[in-house]
Amino acid sequence: MILAKEFNRNEFARNSDLSISTIRPELPTIAQFGSNSPLELSRASSLAAPFVNGVDLNCGCPQSWACAETLGAALMEKRELVRDMVIATRQRLGDDGWGVGKEADIDNPKGKGRSVSVKIRVHKDLRKTVDFITTVLGDEHNRNIDWLTIHPRTRHTQSSVPINLEALELLTNMFGDKLPVLVSGDVFTLSTLPYTSHFLQLQPTFASNADKPESNKVPAPGNARLNLPKLAGMMSARALLANPALFAEYETCPWEAVDIFMTNVARAPLPLQLAIHHLTEMCGAGFGPDRSALLSKKERIHLTELDNWIDVIDFIDDVKESRGIEPVVRSTMDL
Ligand SMILES: Cc1cc2nc3c(=O)[nH]c(=O)nc-3n(C[C@H](O)[C@H](O)[C@H](O)COP(=O)(O)O)c2cc1C
Numbered sequence: 001m002i003l004a005k006e007f008n009r010n011e012f013a014r015n016s017d018l019s020i021s022t023i024r025p026e027l028p029t030i031a032q033f034g035s036n037s038p039l040e041l042s043r044a045s046s047l048a049a050p051f052v053n054g055v056d057l058n059c060g061c062p063q064s065w066a067c068a069e070t071l072g073a074a075l076m077e078k079r080e081l082v083r084d085m086v087i088a089t090r091q092r093l094g095d096d097g098w099g100v101g102k103e104a105d106i107d108n109p110k111g112k113g114r115s116v117s118v119k120i121r122v123h124k125d126l127r128k129t130v131d132f133i134t135t136v137l138g139d140e141h142n143r144n145i146d147w148l149t150i151h152p153r154t155r156h157t158q159s160s161v162p163i164n165l166e167a168l169e170l171l172t173n174m175f176g177d178k179l180p181v182l183v184s185g186d187v188f189t190l191s192t193l194p195y196t197s198h199f200l201q202l203q204p205t206f207a208s209n210a211d212k213p214e215s216n217k218v219p220a221p222g223n224a225r226l227n228l229p230k231l232a233g234m235m236s237a238r239a240l241l242a243n244p245a246l247f248a249e250y251e252t253c254p255w256e257a258v259d260i261f262m263t264n265v266a267r268a269p270l271p272l273q274l275a276i277h278h279l280t281e282m283c284g285a286g287f288g289p290d291r292s293a294l295l296s297k298k299e300r301i302h303l304t305e306l307d308n309w310i311d312v313i314d315f316i317d318d319v320k321e322s323r324g325i326e327p328v329v330r331s332t333m334d335l
């Protein structure tokens with residue numbers, strides 16, 4: 001979540017909050033903003049639009065500082081304001097010359113299609129969520145948002161409590177024909193989802209799973225799982241941090257993901273502590289039933305004590321060698 005007001009006013013905030021991949025420009029990027037003002041959100045979106053494929057409004061962040069500023073989940077009580085923000089943003093992007101025709105602009109010939117979307121939590125009383133979505137959506141034949149992501153927990157539900165599947169089923173059934181509805185929450189591994197949907201039968205888009213060991217393949221969906229035929233996609237946060245190969249159907253983080261991450265950090269440096277944080281997440285036990293980890297707890301602690309990137313590379317290479325794993329040959333061609 002990028003704070004729109006700060007993004008608009010401060011070049012340092014813009015540079016530190018938004019960076020994009022120039023290595024794989026075909027991968028879409030959505031910039032998500034925190035805002036409570038139609039003018040601020042539309043200005044921030046206008047500034048970000050040349051570099052991203054769409055903008056999203058965060059109506060789900062439960063942190064107290066955000067809610068105190070009427071940002072994030074506090075917006076779940078301000079449905080008209082959210083509607084006004086997305087209308088103003090769509091208008092501004094259209095005025096700037098971007099294609100905001102939703103499905104009609106997915107294959108915009110000049111690559112100028114831009115989406116406007118919203119991520120929400122649910123209310124304890126789901127009728128309020130239905131009212132919220134109905135208001136923000138507007139005219140369903142000319143809707144105000146491209147898609148909606150639902151995190152089926154209330155603002156006060158701990159992330160240790162499973163997502164509310166009944167709420168997800170009701171809301172996807174109700175709105176899934178009107179716009180694409182995505183779910184966020186408890187996407188831990190593709191094989192252990194408590195629901196199934198048509199798109200889960202499709203091949204992953206972002207990475208090849210051709211070389212994956214048989215043991216890592218996703219089993220066929222069980223009959224017992226709730227079918228959500230109108231669910232259009234999924235978002236993962238905690239489990240994806242631990243296993244960036246999740247959507248390529250890996251049950252746990254493979255060494256290859258660590259190698260790709262390290263190569264990318266060499267190409268586009270991150271602050272060392274941030275890079276080490278990602279490595280400890282990827283090398284720890286993930287969120288699926290397989291609790292195995294690439295590094296032991298002692299090794300992860302050692303990793304956090306390193307103070308330069310060369311030592312990090314040497315440490316990872318040494319661990320891999322001690323386990324008989326092929327080292328990655330890093331050539332200047334890679335870099
Ligand atoms: C480290 C971290 C950062 C997050 N940042 C954002 C954010 O910027 N915007 C947002 O909408 N949600 C954010 N979330 C919430 C997630 O998008 C997601 O809704 C929530 O964690 C539940 O999904 P999960 O079970 O896949 O983690 C964040 C979650 C985590 C763990």
